[in-house]
Amino acid sequence: MTSVPTPIPSRTQYVLDAIRHRILTGRLTPGQALVETELAAQFGVSKTPVREALKTLAGTGLVVMSQYKGVTVRMVDADMAREVYDVRLLLEPEALRRAVGRGALFDAAREALTRADDATDTAERSLANREFHRALYLPCGNPLLGRMLDEVRDQAALVSAVAWAADPSWEREAAEHREILRLALDGDADGAARVLHAHIASFVARAFPEPGPEEGQR
Template sequence: MPADPNPRPDDREAAPRADLRWHAPERPPTTQAFVLDALRRAITTGSLAPGRPIRQDAIAAELGVSRVPLREALKTLEAEGQVVYRPHRGYAVAELSLDDLLEVYRLRGLLESDAAAVAAGRFTAADLEVIGEAARDVERAAEAADLVEMITANRRFHFALLTPCGMPRLLRIVRTLWDATDAYRAVYYNSETNRERVRAEHDAIVRAATEADADRLVTLLADHRNHAVDSLRHTIGTPI
């Protein structure tokens, strides 16, 4: 791959080595996917905290990769709003913003409501089994207070609910919105009260899906999103 003709500067000063939370349990199939997954996990777990500069040389060395896949992963995260680029200073992890969260969740509400309404009439026994198993994975992770696994299982749960809608373009957009907000989920799940709420709400959502009750499913998912936003509203401030 040719060298970047306009490389972006980064802060090359020494930085502490990242810990083992950089490394995913299973390495994704491509180097770029591996780096992107590692950065997502680091942001979610707080290894890369909001506002922290991203030391590209140090991270590339820690992950054992070149700067090329790291730059590509950072561009993806920048497009999602998870990192920001500052001229002459390089990349940094984006600060948590209630305005950003509200916009993402508003878009999710519009798209996911349509997807869930359609999916409710298409659930097969196999779909419901996948939904139920994902819900159990969320519960096990919540009991262990394993926030990374809870986020991963929660994503499986929600997309198991939505995928039967059969609208791949819509689902691609929804995935991008989800990718942009995992750091917010980590904050939300850090509370035991919120973890218990998620488990209870998932139980109700599973029942609505099993009964193919589209209206109930859409309502429960909206309440589920709104409870998260209401909790985070008190944690990350008020909109400008």
């Protein structure tokens, strides 16, 4: 028998969405402490929905709960970035290949790409790019595959936010997005998957390059 997920109470969902948005847009930075009483006062709620929201965010990998340090926004380093992007490389191109093969229209991807192009700041662009990738893999026809990619997309967006802060490369990535969508709309499943794989791999390689032989020996 399939279990039905328990709905998240509305106040908890409100706090959850607000904290997630602040993390993914850089208003809350990696390593920053998240204090329940302060957040409750900011959002005008009791500590209970804040505590439940932080537990959910810990489950998605955006925050870390420690007995000694409390709750903090997750730090991003090369190991974390490569771990998250390795999962994307394994699953996302295949999900797109299947979506193209099923004749997906990708209307949501086109809309997200337009929002990214029209964005006036990095935060808005980051959220639009996140939705663009989701719109590519969600019509794959395998709900479990979609949920697995959903589980890492917050962490991937956090990696992107940190990388963009150090080296804004969104124009290059936007051009790659347009090529991926063009191939998908043309029905070229293998081509779209191949370019998506290269897109994901090149981003993490640029943002978190592997150490050279000499660096590795230090």
